[in-house]
Amino acid sequence: MAEEQENIPPSSPPASRLPAPAKATGIPLPAGKPLAAATTVVGKRKSPTADLPPAKRLSGGGTTGIKPPAKARAAAAAAAPPTRPETRSSSRNGMRPATAAGARTAPARPPAATRPAARPPATRAPATKPAPKPATKTAPAKPPVAVRPRAGIGATAATARRPGAPSRPAARGSASSTQSSQDDPDKLREYMGDFGKTITDNIQALLEQERERLAALQGHRAEMQTTLLTAQSEEREARRALANASEEKAAMAARHTREVEDLERQLERREREKRALEDELARNLDELSRERAVARELRTELAEQARRHMGLNAQLTAAQAHATLLQAEVERAEIAVSASKAEAEGYRKRCEEADLGAEERIRLAQAECERRVAEIEDELRAAESIRRKLHNQVQELKGNIRVFARVRPALAHERDAPDGLADIAYCDERVAAETGQSHLTVRSRSESAMGKEREQAITFNFDKVFQPKHGQREVFEEISMLAQSVLDGYNVCIFAYGQTGSGKSWTMEGGEGLHAGMIPRAIDMIFAESAKLKDRGWTYAMEGSFLEVYNDEINDLLGSGQFDTKKHEIKIDKDKMTVTDTVSLPLANPAQVSSLLEKARSRRAVAATLMNERSSRSHSVFALKVRGWNDATGEESEGILNLVDLAGSERLASSGADKDAVRLKETININKSLSALADVISALGQGAGAAAAHVPYRNSTLTRLLQTSLSGSSKTLMLCNISPLAAHLGETVCSLRFATKVNSTPAGTARRNLK
Numbered sequence: 001m002a003e004e005q006e007n008i009p010p011s012s013p014p015a016s017r018l019p020a021p022a023k024a025t026g027i028p029l030p031a032g033k034p035l036a037a038a039t040t041v042v043g044k045r046k047s048p049t050a051d052l053p054p055a056k057r058l059s060g061g062g063t064t065g066i067k068p069p070a071k072a073r074a075a076a077a078a079a080a081p082p083t084r085p086e087t088r089s090s091s092r093n094g095m096r097p098a099t100a101a102g103a104r105t106a107p108a109r110p111p112a113a114t115r116p117a118a119r120p121p122a123t124r125a126p127a128t129k130p131a132p133k134p135a136t137k138t139a140p141a142k143p144p145v146a147v148r149p150r151a152g153i154g155a156t157a158a159t160a161r162r163p164g165a166p167s168r169p170a171a172r173g174s175a176s177s178t179q180s181s182q183d184d185p186d187k188l189r190e191y192m193g194d195f196g197k198t199i200t201d202n203i204q205a206l207l208e209q210e211r212e213r214l215a216a217l218q219g220h221r222a223e224m225q226t227t228l229l230t231a232q233s234e235e236r237e238a239r240r241a242l243a244n245a246s247e248e249k250a251a252m253a254a255r256h257t258r259e260v261e262d263l264e265r266q267l268e269r270r271e272r273e274k275r276a277l278e279d280e281l282a283r284n285l286d287e288l289s290r291e292r293a294v295a296r297e298l299r300t301e302l303a304e305q306a307r308r309h310m311g312l313n314a315q316l317t318a319a320q321a322h323a324t325l326l327q328a329e330v331e332r333a334e335i336a337v338s339a340s341k342a343e344a345e346g347y348r349k350r351c352e353e354a355d356l357g358a359e360e361r362i363r364l365a366q367a368e369c370e371r372r373v374a375e376i377e378d379e380l381r382a383a384e385s386i387r388r389k390l391h392n393q394v395q396e397l398k399g400n401i402r403v404f405a406r407v408r409p410a411l412a413h414e415r416d417a418p419d420g421l422a423d424i425a426y427c428d429e430r431v432a433a434e435t436g437q438s439h440l441t442v443r444s445r446s447e448s449a450m451g452k453e454r455e456q457a458i459t460f461n462f463d464k465v466f467q468p469k470h471g472q473r474e475v476f477e478e479i480s481m482l483a484q485s486v487l488d489g490y491n492v493c494i495f496a497y498g499q500t501g502s503g504k505s506w507t508m509e510g511g512e513g514l515h516a517g518m519i520p521r522a523i524d525m526i527f528a529e530s531a532k533l534k535d536r537g538w539t540y541a542m543e544g545s546f547l548e549v550y551n552d553e554i555n556d557l558l559g560s561g562q563f564d565t566k567k568h569e570i571k572i573d574k575d576k577m578t579v580t581d582t583v584s585l586p587l588a589n590p591a592q593v594s595s596l597l598e599k600a601r602s603r604r605a606v607a608a609t610l611m612n613e614r615s616s617r618s619h620s621v622f623a624l625k626v627r628g629w630n631d632a633t634g635e636e637s638e639g640i641l642n643l644v645d646l647a648g649s650e651r652l653a654s655s656g657a658d659k660d661a662v663r664l665k666e667t668i669n670i671n672k673s674l675s676a677l678a679d680v681i682s683a684l685g686q687g688a689g690a691a692a693a694h695v696p697y698r699n700s701t702l703t704r705l706l707q708t709s710l711s712g713s714s715k716t717l718m719l720c721n722i723s724p725l726a727a728h729l730g731e732t733v734c735s736l737r738f739a740t741k742v743n744s745t746p747a748g749t750a751r752r753n754l755k
Contacts, residue, residue, distance in 0.1 A: 403718045403720060404464045406720070407723075408503035408721060408724060422723075422729045424442055426465060462720070462739065472521070482715055487626060489638060492715045494716075495644030497646050497738070498723075502723045504648065520594065520597065523587075523593045524590050526626060527542075537633065538629070539628065539629055543584045546596065546597075546623075547705070549619040554570075557603045558585060619673065625640050676703050677700070
């Protein structure tokens with residue numbers, strides 16, 4: 001606080017305002033008679049009740065006028081109300097007394113003795129503030145307050161009224177004097193003039209006294225400021241010295257602390273050195289004890305060694321004598337070794353000659369083996385070619401279009417059907433194996449036009465008939481020869497035909513394990529046989545596609561959606577059929593084929609009918625393209641295996657499809673495509689001639705897909721699936737008749753696709 005006060009300049013005492021208010025000095029003044037018509041300078045108008053002009057107010061707050069006579073003053077003093085004496089002088093509180101008109105002025109500054117000393121500026125000496133100008137603005141007048149007349153000057157000023165206010169009537173005691181003053185205006189004016197002059201003189205004297213006191217106070221204030229500055233300077237010096245002493249004390253304390261810490265660290269280091277020396281001394285003592293023990297042991301051992309040395313010297317003497325004997329024997333042995341080396345050298349030369357002869361014989365034998373292996377490989381390749389030719393001849397002898405009939409077993413709930421099972425008789429299996437032909441006989445009962453019951457037996461001949469007891473394995477054994485033809489470069493087509501619910505999808509796709517269908521079994525066999533042919537120089541690459549003919553339109557079951565939105569077209573060029581915008585996936589193992597079939601099966605169109613809960617509403621065609629090449633012979637082949645699952649032929653009344661518009665459309669398209677297939681088979685069955693010039697392949701999308709399989713350039717197998725129920729006997733007979741027509745269709749010679 002002292003340093004902050006040093007920069008504050010000392011404030012100068014307030015200059016006196018002229019004219020200063022009147023003070024009570026104790027000088028007796030004549031008590032004048034109060035004028036009822038007195039007004040302030042602000043009003044500048046005459047009172048309506050006064051006959052004389054108002055007296056002028058001085059700047060000090062008094063009024064000018066004629067000094068009243070003694071009797072008038074006495075009467076005015078007696079008539080004036082008592083007033084409260086002032087408790088504080090205007091010189092103490094610095095406030096100017098109110099004028100007769102009630103004007104307020106700004107309060108004066110407090111005396112220099114009561115204010116705190118101001119900090120002098122750092123660059124210049126303190127300067128006194130110039131005296132402020134006297135205030136000229138007067139506050140609005142307040143109502144008159146009855147105050148006790150002050151002894152001395154200004155006793156009459158306390159009873160003055162606001163400017164323009166009506167004057168009060170004079171007291172009763174002064175009524176006569178007032179009346180006499182009004183009667184004698186000249187005396188009154190003279191009295192007022194003397195009274196004003198007296199007041200002015202008194203005010204001037206008071207002003208002179210106040211100026212002298214103010215000058216004395218200002219001098220005293222300057223001395224006090226000088227003393228204050230000196231004290232502040234001494235205080236700053238003392239504070240600076242105190243700060244320096246504090247800093248020196250702190251530095252000495254820090255130095256002392258560092259010295260103590262250094263001594264403590266030295267003491268700790270000496271303690272550590274002492275402990276290290278003590279530990280080293282203990283170790284040395286232990287080592288010395290061990291060395292002493294070792295020395296004792298060495299002395300004992302040295303004595304033992306000395307005794308042993310004596311024994312060894314005796315042994316050495318005996319050994320030297322024995323060595324002399326051995327030296328003689330060594331000389332004799334060296335002579336024998338020299339003779340043995342000469343003999344061994346002869347043996348080595350004879351062995352080298354034998355090795356050279358053996359290597360020559362081995363080389364000749366190896367060349368003979370290589371020649372023989374080449375001959376065997378040539379014979380094997382020739383045998384492979386002969387096998388393929390014989391295999392193809394066997395297939396041609398059996399017929400490039402072969403028809404198998406398969407009767408599915410009856411299900412558990414079908415055995416209890418009202419109509420029961422159909423009467424189907426099978427041929428002897430031994431006779432069928434010897435002749436290569438099988439047949440089955442279907443017996444039906446009906447009523448004639450005369451109402452008589454008649455029995456009819458119809459026999460159908462096929463290449464092979466599978467009874468309900470035959471499983472998937474027996475069926476595939478007859479088909480496996482066709483799967484081998486695909487690896488040989490032939491196109492093979494296997495399709496299943498029959499009414500709905502006769503087991504076509506089960507035959508082609510099957511189930512898991514032993515119940516696997518023809519498609520997975522054919523794929524497994526092709527992969528297995530291709531692996532065996534690697535030893536003969538053949539390498540195969542395979543890719544597969546899966547198409548669906550639904551409502552006479554082609555859908556790609558391996559495409560992106562459930563129903564393919566692309567328009568697929570069938571193009572046939574030189575006995576090669578291709579379908580545009582279809583997905584063909586490369587296949588490296590049977591697992592990929594299983595995944596492909598599962599994906600296609602989930603997208604195929606199926607629906608429930610009265611004859612089958614999951615009736616296939618479309619024809620599906622799975623195509624496996626097999627391309628092979630032999631680096632040794634330069635041969636290349638390409639074969640295609642088409643596995644077709646036809647939708648079931650059905651009657652509208654039997655299946656209940658006529659009650660649903662979607663099922664009705666599907667049934668019409670299925671029967672239409674199967675009818676077109678029958679027309680193609682019928683046209684092919686007519687043989688050569690003018691009538692056989694045109695085969696209606698274009699009547700259906702299905703027949704166009706099977707054109708290359710039915711035209712004679714491929715090997716075709718038809719599986720006719722038959723239901724064992726008597727209720728389906730009519731459909732069974734129709735399917736068997738169609739299969740017989742296909743079986744009687746002549747086919748051309750299948751061609752091998754070689755490049």
